[in-house]
Amino acid sequence: MKIEVDAASVRIEDATILEHVSLVLHPGEIVGLIGPNGAGKSTLLKAIAGLLPLSNGAVRYDGAPASQTRLARRLSYLAQDGEVHWPLRVDEVVRLGRLPHRTPFAGESAGDRAAIERAMALAEVARFRARTVRSLSGGERMRVLLARALAVEAEVLLADEPVAAVDLLHQLRIMDLLRQVGQAGKCVVVVLHDLALATRFCTRLVLLAEGRKMLDGAPADLTDAIIRRAYGVSTLRGEHLGQTFVLPWAPLE
Amino acid sequence: MSAPGSQGAQRTDSHYAALVGALGFVVVAAFLVSLFVGYAGLDAPQAVSDALHGADTLPAIVLVELRLPRALLGCFVGFSLGLAGAAMQGFLRNPLAEPGIVGVSGAAALGAVTAFYSGLSQIIPLALPIGGMAGAAASALLLYALAGRGAGTTTLVLAGVAINSFAAALTSLALNLSPNGFAALEVIYWLMGSLVDRSLPQVWLALPFMAVGWLLLLASAPALDALSLGEATAQSLGFDMRRLRLQLVGGAACAVGAAVAVSGAIGFVGLVAPHVLRPFVGHRPGRLLLASGLGGAALLLVADIAARLLPIRPELKLGVITALIGAPFLFHLVYRLRREG
Numbered sequence: 001m002k003i004e005v006d007a008a009s010v011r012i013e014d015a016t017i018l019e020h021v022s023l024v025l026h027p028g029e030i031v032g033l034i035g036p037n038g039a040g041k042s043t044l045l046k047a048i049a050g051l052l053p054l055s056n057g058a059v060r061y062d063g064a065p066a067s068q069t070r071l072a073r074r075l076s077y078l079a080q081d082g083e084v085h086w087p088l089r090v091d092e093v094v095r096l097g098r099l100p101h102r103t104p105f106a107g108e109s110a111g112d113r114a115a116i117e118r119a120m121a122l123a124e125v126a127r128f129r130a131r132t133v134r135s136l137s138g139g140e141r142m143r144v145l146l147a148r149a150l151a152v153e154a155e156v157l158l159a160d161e162p163v164a165a166v167d168l169l170h171q172l173r174i175m176d177l178l179r180q181v182g183q184a185g186k187c188v189v190v191v192l193h194d195l196a197l198a199t200r201f202c203t204r205l206v207l208l209a210e211g212r213k214m215l216d217g218a219p220a221d222l223t224d225a226i227i228r229r230a231y232g233v234s235t236l237r238g239e240h241l242g243q244t245f246v247l248p249w250a251p252l253e
Numbered sequence: 254m255s256a257p258g259s260q261g262a263q264r265t266d267s268h269y270a271a272l273v274g275a276l277g278f279v280v281v282a283a284f285l286v287s288l289f290v291g292y293a294g295l296d297a298p299q300a301v302s303d304a305l306h307g308a309d310t311l312p313a314i315v316l317v318e319l320r321l322p323r324a325l326l327g328c329f330v331g332f333s334l335g336l337a338g339a340a341m342q343g344f345l346r347n348p349l350a351e352p353g354i355v356g357v358s359g360a361a362a363l364g365a366v367t368a369f370y371s372g373l374s375q376i377i378p379l380a381l382p383i384g385g386m387a388g389a390a391a392s393a394l395l396l397y398a399l400a401g402r403g404a405g406t407t408t409l410v411l412a413g414v415a416i417n418s419f420a421a422a423l424t425s426l427a428l429n430l431s432p433n434g435f436a437a438l439e440v441i442y443w444l445m446g447s448l449v450d451r452s453l454p455q456v457w458l459a460l461p462f463m464a465v466g467w468l469l470l471l472a473s474a475p476a477l478d479a480l481s482l483g484e485a486t487a488q489s490l491g492f493d494m495r496r497l498r499l500q501l502v503g504g505a506a507c508a509v510g511a512a513v514a515v516s517g518a519i520g521f522v523g524l525v526a527p528h529v530l531r532p533f534v535g536h537r538p539g540r541l542l543l544a545s546g547l548g549g550a551a552l553l554l555v556a557d558i559a560a561r562l563l564p565i566r567p568e569l570k571l572g573v574i575t576a577l578i579g580a581p582f583l584f585h586l587v588y589r590l591r592r593e594g
Contacts (some may be wrong), residue, residue, distance in 0.1 A: 019498075051488050072491030083483045085346040086536040090266070099479055100491045107266075148482070152490075 001074055001155045001187070002026055003048060008057035010043050010211075017043045019211040020057070025189065027155065030182035032202035032219075033035035033191045035046040036231050037212055039208040041191045042080060042160050048189060049158050072100035076152035080191075082145055084133045090144050091129040094120055097151030115153050123147035123177060139170030146174060151180070157181055159190045163197065175201040195227070195235075196245045220244070228252060265535055269544075272381055272533050276547035280328065285299050287324040288316065290558055295320070304541045327554040329456070330448070331526075333463050333508040336542055338523025339530075340470045343477035343538030344501050345410065348531070348586060352509045352523035355409065355502050356392045356416030361513035363420040364388020366427050366440055367389020379444075382514040386462060389510020393502055406484070409498060414509045417584035446517035446572030448557050459511040466508025467546070469500050474539030481538060519572045521579025522556075523551045528586055552578075 003025040018040040025031060025048070033041045041053060046052040047059060050071050058065060061074070076097070077079040084093060097119065098112040120126040123143045135143055144160055159178065163171040171194070179201050183187040192198045198205055199219040207215035207222065209230040215221060224235045227246070236249040285464035289297045293315060300312035337352035345354070353359065368374050368384025377383075400412040424444070431437035476497045479487035484494055512519075527541055534540040556574045563569060 048484070051485055068488060068493060072489065075489070077489035079483055079485045079489075080485060083482070085481045086531075086538065088481060088536050089265075092483075092535055092537060096479055096482060096490070099475055102475065145482075186594065187286045243585055 004060045005048060006058045008047050009055045010047065010052060011055040016211050021213050023206060025187050026184050029186050030179060030188045030203045031188060032198040032205045034198050034205055035208035040211040041208055045158050045160050045189060045191055049075060074154050075156040076149045076154040078145060078149040078159040078162055081144055087132040087134045089130060089132055090125055092150050093133055093144055094147045097148045100152060118211060119151035122150055134153045137186050139166040142166050156187045161191050164193060171197060198249060199246055200243060269534060269540055272544055276544060276551060279551045280547055283329055283551050284324050287327055287554050287558055288320045289427050291320060291561055312499055322456050323448045324452050325456050326448045326451050326516060326557025328550045329460060329463055330512040331522060331550035331553030332546040333512040334523040336467060336470050336546035337525035339507045339527040339545035340473060340501055340543045342527050348528060352505060355413035355505055357389045357506045357510045358518055359417035359420035359514050360392030360446055361385040361389040361510045363424050365514055366424050369440055370427055370533055379454060379458055382458055386510050389506045393506035396502060443517050445570035446519035447570050450518055451515060455515050459515045462507045462511035466504045469504030470508060471542055473497060473500055474542055477538035495551045504513045517572060519575055521575045525579045525582045526552055528582060
C-alpha cells in the first residue's frame with residue numbers, strides 16, 4: 001500500500017501541532033520519524049494511521065481516503081504508552097490483533113490461530129504465552145505488544161517509540177525485528193529518539209521540528225548542522241564495521 | 254492457570270463454556286427455588302398443574318401472580334445489573350465503575366419518585382416503572398446534551414456523576430417536601446429496592462427495554478477487549494469510539510433504567526458480580542459480560558430467597574441485603590487494589 005500524506009496540518013485549540021507536512025510512504029521502507037519533544041512525531045504517526053482528524057490536508061491510501069474500519073486490516077498501530085489495562089495472558093493480548101479480521105458470530109479461524117503463532121514466534125514471546133503481561137519486564141512486555149501489532153499482518157506497521165522505555169538488549173532486538181518486517185516487504189514507520197538506532201536501522205529518516213518537516217532523506221543526509229538546528233545539540237560521529245553512527249554530545253550554548 | 258503450549262487458547266475457550274454452563278445452571282436452580290420458597294407453603298406439582306390448566310386455584314394464583322413475577326424479575330434485574338456493571342468496568346477500564354455510573358440509576362429513581370408524588374401511581378398501575386424508565390431516558394438524552402457527541406470518556410463520566418448527584422438531590426427534595434410521613438416512608442422503602450409485590454405486567458413492560466439493553470451491551474464485547482490496550486489502539490483495530498460510547502450509554506440506560514424502574518435501586522450487584530468472576534474469564538472484558546450477567550442474576554435470586562428465609566419481619570429490603578453482602582467485597586477489592594499499587 002502506498003500512503004500519501006498531502007499537506008497535513010493539525011491544530012488543537014490555538015496550537016499548531018503539525019504544519020503542512022507532505023510525505024509518501026512505500027512498501028519495504030523502514031522510515032524513522034525523529035525530532036525533539038513536541039515536534040509532532042506522534043501526531044503525524046496518528047494522522048498516518050487515520051486516528052486523528054486533520055485540520056487541513058489529506059491522507060490517501062493507494063490514492064483514496066479510507067475509513068477506520070477499512071484501514072484496520074491494512075494498517076497496524078503500536079501505541080506509545082504500552083498500556084494493558086487488565087492482567088491478560090500474553091497469548092490473549094496477541095489474539096487482540098486478529099479482531100479486525102473477525103466476522104460477527106464467527107470464532108477464531110485456523111488462519112487467525114496461525115497468524116497469532118507466527119507473530120509470537122517472530123517477536124519471540126511464545127515461551128511466556130501463558131503468563132500474564134503484568135508478570136513481564138518492560139522489554140518483554142513491549143515485545144508482546146509488538147507481537148499483537150504483528151498479528152494483524154497488515155501491510156503497514158506504525159510504531160510509536162517502541163524502544164523508548166526498554167533496555168539496550170531489547171532496543172536492539174526490537175529494532176532488528178522491525179528491520180525484518182521491512183525487509184519482508186512491509187512499510188514500517190517508527191518514531192525514535194535515539195539517532196544512533198535511527199541512522200543504523202532505518203532506510204529513510206523524516207525529521208520534524210516544531211510541526212514542520214525539516215529533512216526527508218537517507219540516514220546519510222542527517223548532517224551535524226541539521227541535528228544542531230533541530231535539537232540544539234552538538235554531535236559526535238564515528239564509524240564501526242563500515243557503518244557511520246552519530247551520538248548527541250553536548251547542548252549548544 | 255493452564256499449561257503453556259499451542260492448546261492454551263482452546264483450553265481457555267472450553268474453560269469459558271464450562272463456566273457459562275455452570276453459572277446458567279445456578280441461575281436455573283435459584284430460579285426454581287425462588288418459585289417454590291415463600292411464606293405460604295406451596296404444593297408445587299399441584300400449583301404447576303393448575304396454572305398450566307388455567308385453573309384459578311389458590312396454589313396457581315400464588316405461583317403465577319406472586320412467585321413468578323418475583324423470580325423472573327430477580328433473573329432479569331440481576332442479569333441487567335451484572336452485565337451493565339461488567340460493560341461499564343470494561344469501558345472505563347476501572348473495576349470500581351458501577352452500572353449506573355453514567356447517571357441512569359439516579360435518574361430512574363427520580364422518575365419513579367416523581368410518578369409516586371404526582372399521584373399518577375394511584376391512578377395508573379404502571380406509572381411507577383414508566384416514570385422510572387422515562388427518567389432513565391431523560392438522563393441519557395441529558396448526558397448527550399451535556400457531554401456532546403464528540404465528548405471523551407472522562408467528560409461522559411463526569412456528566413454522569415453530575416446527573417446522578419442532581420437526581421439524588423431532587424429525590425431528597427421530594428422527600429423533604431413530602432406532605433406526610435407515610436408517603437416519605439413509602440418512597441424510602443421503594444428506593445431501597447425490592448422484588449416484593451411486583452406483577453407480571455411490570456415484567457412484560459420492563460423486559461423489552463432490558464432485552465434491547467442486553468443486546469447493545471453484549472454486542473460491545475470485541476470493542477471492550479480491544480479497549481484493554483487503550484483507546485488509540487482500539488480505534489486502530491477498527492472500533493469507532495463515538496459509536497461505542499453511544500452504544501454503551503444507550504445499553505446501560507435501557508437495561509439499568511428498566512431494572513431500577515421496576516425494582517428500585519439495588520446496589521452492589523453490578524459491582525460484585527464482575528469483580529468475582531473476572532479471574533475466571535482470564536480478565537477478558539468481552540467474555541466477562543455474559544458471565545457477569547449470569548452471576549448477577551444468580552446473586553440477586555439468592556439474595557431475594559435469603560430475604561424470604563431470614564427470620565426478620567418485616568422482610569429485609571433486597572437492596573439492604575445486597576449491600577450487606579456487597580460492601581465486604583468492596584473492602585476486599587480496595588484492599589487488593591492497594592496491594593497491587
